[in-house]
Amino acid sequence: MVLEVSECGNARPALQFFQINAEFKHITTMPLQSRFLSQLDLLSEGLLRVFAKRSGEQGKKLKDMMTDDIDAGRESLIKGLCIYLNENPDILVQEYMDMTEATALSAIEKTTVGIYITRETPGNDFSDVGIIIKGVVVLQDLDNVAVATALLFGLFYSLNMRYPSQLRYTFEVIPKVVMELDVTQLSRKAQSLKTKLLQ
Template structure:
């Protein structure tokens, strides 16, 4: 596999076969030994490609990554937006107001998805500054933009900045202040890939956003929903009470 990945154009079918045949060994090493990311890159150089992350996630959870995330998210978007509106109006979470206002200018499905994802940590009173980070697409100081990002998304936007970017230029998944995957087409797909990497490399959720990620796992993707914490269980019940 290492030799194949050194080629300019690796044989995709061969890499797929090698990754499938070594799945059990790889899980033992990653879960048992908890290697650093650079060690995983050296040992399993194909693993951090988008195609293999999706395959690894499916092998671990028996679910397809993008469909389970996007379908689950879309089913909850209307209810979550109503919850955000109620919270903003009541004064419980005024910071959600800017996100909701940005949808008045453009409320496409993709922007609603983005609004829900960027608003979730605000609603849960969590700090997303080192996990979801926005920067101008023409910003030249990439190292500075990545500083402090142990695990998250770097969202590059064009044109004027808003609470929900109007033109997303690029979404990159960041691990240990390094870009692992980029050119994701949307924030929603970026978050899905972030979840995929967490499962593939056996990472812990960022402590500053542990409830946000728990919600994504157990409510959006329905992975072990019976193990939800009391806080997330309560939020799930509150969402389901909204009649849409």
């Protein structure tokens, strides 16, 4: 089974989850979503320790975003990984708050690749997490940012898509350090992070 981006946008969410997870398992022989979440949880203590050693503006950003809530904590770890690797987490995860649906759709259409979040605000009880590829929402109604990140990675992997250059280190660390898929030929940044996690 080979997934196409056009298929992702037309399928029902439950089918999309199944297709992405099944294709990833077919290619790698490992489950996608459960593996990503369990590995992220396993590495969380080490990542927090590494993040805590950062100083300056980057260190302050990393400290300010940490939380005890498990879903928000996973989201913070993913965003923290971007910050630690000197990449902008707002490119990966875009939050739309206090926007009309038309304004949000306009912003989504300008997005090449990423995860979007609409959060509940006073007077607006709607919230959603989804994935955008080439300005099109291909998945929506996801549980949280961590699940969306796993599925976005699975889409990249299954569709053999090129990772966005602004997030190249984040998308190097996810498969090679978090998922432990291919640990050869790490960049200096990824190798440095892996070494610090093992200390």
